[in-house]
Amino acid sequence: MPTPTFSIKSCETVAIGIDFGLTCTGVAYSIDSRQPIAIQKWPGPEELVNKVPTKLWYRAGCKKPVGWGLQCPGPRDLERGMDVVDCFKLYLEPDLIDGLESSPELGFFRENVHVWYIDFLTALREHIVSHIKTENPEEVVRDWALIKVKYIFSFPTTWLKTSMVATFKSLVLAAGYGACPSHSVEIKTTEAAAAAVYSAKNFKKQRLISGLNGGEDKASSEEERLREGDVILVCDAGGGTTDVSVVKVNSIEEFARQGDLVEEVLELSQVDCVKGEPVGSVQIDQAFQKNTEDRLEQLDWSNKDNRLSAKEIAHDLTKAEFQDIKKGFTSNVHSEIPVTMLRIQSIPKDCNHQGAGISGGRMMVSNDDIRWMFNQQIDRIFGLIDYQLQKTVEELEKVTHFVISGGLGSSEYVQQRIHERYGRGGEGKRILISDDPQLAVCKGLVLDRIHHVKHGYSMISTRSSRFSYGILYNKEFTPSISRRRPERVEIDGKYYLVDQIHWLLKRGDPVKHRKPISEKFTYVFPGNAGSSGITWIDSVAMSRAYSDSLPEAINRGDAEIIWHIESRASPQTIEKYSKPVKKKRWDLGHAKGKPHGDDHVIQYEVRLIIRSTYVKFEVWVGDVRVGFSDEILAVWQYRSDTEGLHERGPRNPGNRGRCAE
Template sequence: MPSSTKVDLIVGIDFGMTCSGVAYARPKMKSPKLIQEWPGTARPGELNNKVPSLLLYGRDNSVKSWGFGCQTSQKKKEWFKRYLDERVFIEGLARSQQQNPDEDPPYATIQEVRKCYEDYMTCLYNHISDKIQKDESWESKRVEFIFSLPTTFTTPQITNSLRPLLTNAGFGTGGRRHSVAFGLTEPQASAVYTAVDQTTEFEDGDIMLVCDAGGGTTDLAILQKEGDDDDGTQLKELLPVAGYNFGSTNIDESFCALVEQRLQGAEGLELKENTAWTMMHSAEFQSWKRVFGTLDEKQFKEFPVKVPALKIKVSNEKAGITLGSMMFSHDDFKKLFDVEVDKMIKYIKNQMNIMSGKCPNKKIDYLVLSGGLGSSAYVQKRLKEAFTGYNAHAVAPSLKVIAAENDEPQLAVVKGLVWDQMQRQKTGKAVLKERIARASYGVVCDVPYDKKKDIGHTPVEDPIDGKQMLKGHIVWVIKKDHPISVDDAKMHEFTRVFPRGHSRKWKSSIVICHNDPYDLPNNTRNGKNWNPDVKELAEVESDLSAVSHKKFVEHQGKRSFFRKGEPYYEARYDVKFVIGAAADARFELWFQGQQWTSPNAIKIDWQEGANVPAHPAEASPKKFFSTGRSRRKYEWGTDDDD
């Protein structure tokens, strides 16, 4: 989460699958301001709230144009946000090779995807810099760049792989006091915007289910308003956020497949290569997609979409082409939309089912829609039919379905990012004060061995005091489904001993578990084997080499490991867990009540495969059974003498 340090400029960036938005605020501004002027638009001075997430490379592999400047090019790079998650990239590559073995995939390697991201962010940063510094330099200012995250980013490796790319793009480098942070998830940011800058007046205790449906992902969050006071609006999560990999680009791909199917059955047509792809990107189709649902079926006749390079006099009944345009009925578009809307309804119902089990005495008051797909009139109509009146869910008997912003639901995320930090600057309190942990995070340590309770485990003799110790014990610092306050970070205290002249670097293992909090294992091992429910998240190295030995507690060497009378030292320090939005996580080293910020004070080696679930399983009855014993922590840990 961004810090509460007073800043001169807050810049929020919502990087989307199809379009990206930028909003900013200075201390005296009453609300966030959008960047609306973008290069490459059709008319000079044209205003657009977002810029397309597109790139076009030249022959030398350098960026030729971006955003609006390459919308019509068939060689443009698009939808690369989807593949920033390496797991999704690998699955997509395998699927592409299986379905189209003779065609090159859109991206051959994860490095190519990351290059697109870095290059796009470079273009975006340069434009933001030019616009905001038009009247005043920001070099000496304290500037915070805050990025939203989709909930489908399921591993810390994703956010940690993006940080150096953002730095290379320029973010955080324009001044000594510039910084970069990942802020809220997309549905959290939408909820913040809805609660703070919205015509609907929410009352204290109102509960909203936010559905942020964009180009490539659909994210869900359930939050409750805590009331307005001198600290501003306050929200708290009731369930962990959930994310799914579907959105409006699936409608585009289904339309493309429909066009290809029609053209395959037609003969005698002189067509350009990639006709279906070109029609999918055409202004006509995208315009029809946006307005679908604003007219009912009786008012609606047919949607014409021009077939590129086809003469206006050409018609083909088998392909559904009349006078050079392919015609689509209301039912054609309905089928394209319904596949995605049915998924939305399914997953919203699942969140409601989970809510009824975990918070049986609470009722959802609002279903808030944001994002490009969420702004669709047809989507809003279907969801009202599915969740109001006779179809109302037991946990939402009087549900009201609203858009996050009546004219532009797509802007809720980027504005919410900035609003959250604006309130924190003004009051010291974030809008989203409490989140729900999506997984349990623990520290691996040693505890005294108990032969009656530790059956199946082999003790190890401590080299310093000769005590029998059980290795691999887990202290769960953060537990799944438990609230995390943004202002009260969780800490774990480490106690290490070392003789004079020895290393003051220690490695500690951080693990993650997705079991329910009543079913958490207390050891990394199940007998002789590694416990499959426990995944290594990171290895954290704490380095206090720069601390004078005088600041540590000195003891006289009474242990056989040392020569008689030789002193040894005891170091006590804390590692703070900062579990951010989606799967973003970082750790801070604290010594004697202050954050230790010397270079390389804390190093993190992220482990592969430690995913945070993007969404919950289907709602099911609870199971209750013993969790094992509670153990007193007794930590010596492992020294790192390298």
């Protein structure tokens, strides 16, 4: 089916959603906030495919790849001096790279991984631009550099360190994305969130699994229509990761009507944090390859004139014949063809080995073996789903709809197993298959951007914080509530517990992007300083602890300073908002008893501004903003025990003399 084109003469904006996957990459785009269109034409064979393989083809002596995606040859078509690199998305994890660099079998380092990222993303960008201009000649009539373009990337929930997202963005920029002044890059949404947006927005197009024989019906009945208060569980099972998220429909409003077509505005909230694990079709491939290699190792290789090892043969079989077997595997296949015989090109046709299951140069692969490989991953997916179902019960919610998406989610066998476990009995749920399950993420990214452009906020507007953020302050000492030794603050002579933390946002707390979180504090200063203005510093603290175990002070637990905010109040602001303080001077802890009224106090408010990809702190005195922080990268929707996201900052002496209101 040809890709539809637009008829408007002037293109103003283009939003491009990119689902950079472990095995395949999907791209969808929208011109002037119209419905997203997936790119299905890719360099290589003349066929339409939803996603392009995340592969690069190199030749010895060439720094740049000679091909990518569908252009890459199969393992048996590679000539000497050629190599195809795939699954390199895995190796952005620094800890994994550190472990692999010492392996004698792997000669690549972090620099190579970055080169692969840049090479693939560059080829991808060049094709995206060429495709959009070619398919929409009447629409894209201006210079591409002058059109407002937003590239929107997703990222997996298994990237637990914000430094990984930052590194990925640097590679995206190095590949030329956002190089023009009118172009920008946004990495704001997890794959799970994007899949949830797509599933909710296109809910009426979902297909209902009505039985274990693959029967499907459109979700057009009243039972499959979304209503306010509905709770949707989305299982996005992909090539390398599986995410299970639960979202609640907070509101459904009619935005526009054209004839019988009604555009609805959905506002969703995350019921609980997304749960993600490295579970996918790649792990099935790895199980098959390991099984095949172990069986081939049983052969006597000493007298074989063969340039390929058992490991290499197993790799080739996995990348070639096994892919067709995996795609066609269902619950019913065992009754038709219980055993598949794979011809192994690199061993003699008269090779037989009963223990290895090889006869006549062919290896026997039973459907029981394949089923076991699938079930190893499916059981882990069940664990993710059960966890989220239990969490919804704890939140006093009930899942009303169950949607499957993703590359592995498009497997008929996976769908059948999920239906068998969750779709039967009195408590059985209606299992729906996402329309275009492989494109749910990239289209979801674009749909969320369209929603943001039209309505000013993302569809999933409530998320959970992965970290706790707070402000350092001095807490007045009360012996009954603390056994710690206090310090005396010179400015008023009172005793305080210094460098305490008032937590504004706690890990796991739901947050709304449009509503700041705030707390009021006071600052005491000499009255004669007001004539020239005053300056003070607030320190931002971060912790990975949950609310029930948060450290009370910066020198406790894992609390660390990640930013210092310098605020300055002008003489006019001081005159309007400060007031004198009556207090006593102290000398070595003894009161002189003489009132001193030169000092003033000013009340100010620290606001935590929450956005999709970052948090930002602002300091206000009345209606005047007197200080602010830079954007602090933040990732939402997770509950994990990650390590070391920020370098520890210096202790801040500017906290002295400030108290919580």
